[in-house]
Amino acid sequence: MLFSLGGTAVAQDTYPARPVQLIYPFGSGGTDALFRVFSMAMSKIGGEQFVYINREGASGAIGAASVARAQPDGYTLMIGPSIVMTNLPYTQKDLSYTFDSFDFVCQLNVNAFVLAVRADSPYKKLEDLVEAARRQPGKFNYGHSGTYTDVHLNMLTLARQAGIQVQDIAYRGDGPNLLRLLAGDLEFTINSVVSVASRNDVRPLVVFWDRRHPALPDVPSVVELGYASFFTGYQGLYAPRDTPRPVIAKLENMCMKAVQTEEYQAAAQKQGAAVVPMRSAPFAAEARKSYETKGALFAELGVKPQ
Incomplete structure (x- = not known):
């Protein structure tokens, strides 16, 4: 022993x-x-x-x-x-x-996530998107990379706090998700910051973190905008x-x-x-x-x- x-x-x-x-x-x-x-x-x-x-x-x-x-x-x-x-x-x-x-x-x-729209979207800020979604309950489709993953949970939580109803569509990864956004099938997507930080064909509106992300310094965090819960x-x-x-x-x-x-x-x-x-x-x-x-x-x- x-x-x-x-x-x-x-x-x-x-x-x-x-x-x-x-x-x-x-x-x-x-x-x-x-x-x-x-x-x-x-x-x-x-x-x-x-x-x-x-x-x-x-x-x-x-x-x-x-x-x-x-x-x-x-x-x-x-x-x-x-x-x-x-x-x-x-x-x-x-x-x-x-x-x-x-x-x-x-x-x-930390793999933070971001809500993004197409670069030519009329929604310049998250508040614009939220207001439009409130006027059209259940009409907005958004994409994410897996049911009950952190990306999906973030949007479920945000939707409940913002009082909106949106329809989710799960894809196998950020790539297919973004392709459908660019094709016009989705109003917005939830993606990893990594997948959108260097793109010029999408517009990030908010980062799901308690601070701004160094790769997207001009994009506000959910905490800045008054939302209390998020997952990274x-x-x-x-x-x-x-x-x-x-x-x-x-x-x-x-x-x-x-x-x-x-x-x-x-x-x-x-x-x-x-x-x-x-x-x-x-x-x-x-x-x-x-x-x-x-x-x-x-x-x-x-x-x-x-």
Whole structure:
């Protein structure tokens, strides 16, 4: 027993001593490119290869489940949005993991969302759109990238606070969503800031965050406009529950260094991602708050896992 404890201590002290699997539970493209830069930075800092793996399927549940059931030794980690822990337990039946199946290592970015119209739209401000929607209940169509994802929840919440009725249409990602907006099939869309920040064919009206986004400094936040509730996408690094604290601490410190590298900062700026690093304890607290807030909203909406 003494030998076992000593061996564990040595293993933790020399971590990482072999390659680490870094699972992204979605396909390639989009923010995926930024996470690949992060994996390379972690490899340089840690002295061992952080092997980046796309393991997509079931809205992120397949990749997340593979990490949740992995040995909690720090050699199988997950990177990506926290919605696989904060949303899917409420919407997907028979998940093999829960919110508490993970340790939250560090936050990397905040994936804020934006409401946008076509560049030639008559709506110059959110108030213009809201007033028009009030005059025509149920007549406005808007697009988003998935039912009961954070983008959808943001609009459900805004519509209730603004007293409007709008019809949602779910698409497989921001790209198809924006194509339908430009084709004239939608009055507006809810997208990630990353997907619209560099475009000149759409007009962002409001950002769902408590501050203005650095990629869209002229666009007000929902808080500025008097709305009380919003959801942002927390993107971070996660480990299986009960990963030894010394390993979490090492990963946390490596993470804080990785997001400050020139390569990561440049990649984030190129994508329009807001780098908001956060250590393990506050990140876990923010994620739990988001999970519980969404639970209350899903209960109010009568949403059941399917």
